[in-house]
Amino acid sequence: MMKLKLFMYLAGVVVALAACAPRTSAATPTQAAPVVTFATSPAATEPSPATPAAVVVDAASAPAANSQLPPATTNQTPATSPPLFTQLTTGGCCVQPFFSPDGAHVLYLDRPGSDAPVGIYGVPIAEPLAQPTLRTEKLGPFSANMAYSVDLVNGQTFIESVNGTNGEGERFGISNGGRSVSFAPDNQTIAWTIGQDAGNFDVRRSEIWVANLDGSDAKRIATRYGGGIVAWFSDSQRMLIGGKAARGDAAPTLSILDLRDGAVTDLFSSERMRGYLLAPDDSHIVFFIAQARDEALDGTYLLQLSSVVSGTAAPQPQRLDFFGAYRWRDATHLLYIPLKLNLPSHELWQLDVTTGQSTLLIPASAESQFKVGNGDWVVSPDGTLITYVNARDRNIWLAKLPSN
Amino acid sequence: MLRLTLGFVLLLSSLFAANLNTFQNTANAQTNPLGNPDFGLPFTTDPGPNTWLLGGGYGNSTGGYARRREWYGAGQGIHFGIDFSARCGTPVASIGDGVIIKVDAREHGSAPHNLLIDHQNGYASLYGHLLERPKVSVGQQVKKGEVVGLTGDPDLTCTSRPHLHLEVRDRTLRKAFNAHLLINADWDALSLSGSFGRGFQRDLDAPRKWQSLYDQPDINFGGPLINDFANTWPRDWR
Numbered sequence: 001m002m003k004l005k006l007f008m009y010l011a012g013v014v015v016a017l018a019a020c021a022p023r024t025s026a027a028t029p030t031q032a033a034p035v036v037t038f039a040t041s042p043a044a045t046e047p048s049p050a051t052p053a054a055v056v057v058d059a060a061s062a063p064a065a066n067s068q069l070p071p072a073t074t075n076q077t078p079a080t081s082p083p084l085f086t087q088l089t090t091g092g093c094c095v096q097p098f099f100s101p102d103g104a105h106v107l108y109l110d111r112p113g114s115d116a117p118v119g120i121y122g123v124p125i126a127e128p129l130a131q132p133t134l135r136t137e138k139l140g141p142f143s144a145n146m147a148y149s150v151d152l153v154n155g156q157t158f159i160e161s162v163n164g165t166n167g168e169g170e171r172f173g174i175s176n177g178g179r180s181v182s183f184a185p186d187n188q189t190i191a192w193t194i195g196q197d198a199g200n201f202d203v204r205r206s207e208i209w210v211a212n213l214d215g216s217d218a219k220r221i222a223t224r225y226g227g228g229i230v231a232w233f234s235d236s237q238r239m240l241i242g243g244k245a246a247r248g249d250a251a252p253t254l255s256i257l258d259l260r261d262g263a264v265t266d267l268f269s270s271e272r273m274r275g276y277l278l279a280p281d282d283s284h285i286v287f288f289i290a291q292a293r294d295e296a297l298d299g300t301y302l303l304q305l306s307s308v309v310s311g312t313a314a315p316q317p318q319r320l321d322f323f324g325a326y327r328w329r330d331a332t333h334l335l336y337i338p339l340k341l342n343l344p345s346h347e348l349w350q351l352d353v354t355t356g357q358s359t360l361l362i363p364a365s366a367e368s369q370f371k372v373g374n375g376d377w378v379v380s381p382d383g384t385l386i387t388y389v390n391a392r393d394r395n396i397w398l399a400k401l402p403s404n
Numbered sequence: 405m406l407r408l409t410l411g412f413v414l415l416l417s418s419l420f421a422a423n424l425n426t427f428q429n430t431a432n433a434q435t436n437p438l439g440n441p442d443f444g445l446p447f448t449t450d451p452g453p454n455t456w457l458l459g460g461g462y463g464n465s466t467g468g469y470a471r472r473r474e475w476y477g478a479g480q481g482i483h484f485g486i487d488f489s490a491r492c493g494t495p496v497a498s499i500g501d502g503v504i505i506k507v508d509a510r511e512h513g514s515a516p517h518n519l520l521i522d523h524q525n526g527y528a529s530l531y532g533h534l535l536e537r538p539k540v541s542v543g544q545q546v547k548k549g550e551v552v553g554l555t556g557d558p559d560l561t562c563t564s565r566p567h568l569h570l571e572v573r574d575r576t577l578r579k580a581f582n583a584h585l586l587i588n589a590d591w592d593a594l595s596l597s598g599s600f601g602r603g604f605q606r607d608l609d610a611p612r613k614w615q616s617l618y619d620q621p622d623i624n625f626g627g628p629l630i631n632d633f634a635n636t637w638p639r640d641w642r
Binding site for chain 2: 092093094095096109110111118139151152177178179180200201202203271274275276277286287288289290291292293295298299300323324325326327337339340341342343346371372373374375376377391394
């Protein structure tokens, strides 16, 4: 009887301790990084060469009214290599990861201990689970090449060079009333918006200002209502802007603003447009319309810009056959995670905007580590990797994408 | 005998803890003080661009932080509900069985129309920014999933920011809970839309604090601000 009592007591302690332990044990920095190979079926632990890893969606079935994409063809070619998942951080660290401009490190804001400085820390993608190192105590927002950071000090905006780049110690006070700025890709021009503090969001006035990097020659270049700056074009001479040109307009318009002369070229107008994302080569923009009064408008859209830039035709956006989160992989491939509930993990698809074909890169499975938390996922500069917050353990992970 | 009893207690508590973890799916281990109510989403349709989407989550969101005094001061500076974007007139469903306790109770905010349901399990829910006075009566019993109102727009235009604001409170209505931990839904998937992620305001003295939907503080209405950080990011831009 005593043995039974002792067994029950120990069993209770063991089970209770097990239940109190973290469900996913955090690896220490000295442990080998777990590299998880994508499984093609719930029972498999290794990819089967005989099982096509790619699934093709017929884009012709999409409800597109103005198709600019070629007709879809059946593509049974499997992805050339399976994705690999690699854990980069431990201890539930951290959120909002991003790649260094050279793609060699994954960076994130952190303060790893009470005696450590807050700053941008990084882990080399070649050394997963290495001890994170402080990259800079500047916190951003940063210019695209991370040469400059913008900060707010006692209500004034300052642009500062990041340690060791572009003339250490450069610091410019910007007279814009304590507003954040957006850097042009060439780091020669900055822009900001001065918005109305009150009123309905869809008609709030927003002035768009540009200036030299040091804040000189500041000028208002456009005004929009319920909108503002969307993105810079890579030539640093033009930007995408959104919103209503006049407060009384029926719907906002997506437009190209030429900074050289202030000329505006309108692209597309619709209510409830959101989520603009310009392709790396400026050739396309993707966005979505949700909950428009006209339900037929709702969906994800791709707008080809090359014809606008060449001045040959007014663009018509094409509705895409998915809804969810998206990022550009490169100039012609759009990655997306469809909005599907209660899958064991998230799916990752790739749309080739030149052919209209969608290919499943990462299927959902219980074994897959691709379950994104906080909506945090970013593509590497060379398009080969994704870094993301893994919803299973709240750590930052890498997914190596199948090559195109 | 004492050790046997202790063993059973520990065993049962560990089994309960395991079940809790399963329920919370990917949530951090944050226990619900009143137990798990098995609430559902406040809509009768699946999410999508022509139905509803997750707008602003509960907690220390960057958007909520920017309005910590102006809009959310009564809730200790925290966005004390979940916002679901939806066109005006979208049917709103009760998240659980319960009894209507208040209709158009202006003292609880969320104009122009709101509704409160006591779920008789220690929790109450508030449905805010409704389009019209809900066609239900105080004392009326409702079932989980039953339509109790229509979504509206706090700016009264249906073009500015039409959405449902949903809160889960205790039955005294003085405390609001992180509803992501109480409503059984795939919040990770719902967080994935468009080109943007979900950002939370950072306390730079403790930048890992309150950085996921599942790790957010409960609030007491009328209490002091809990996120008026001395050093924060994103900065307090104008």
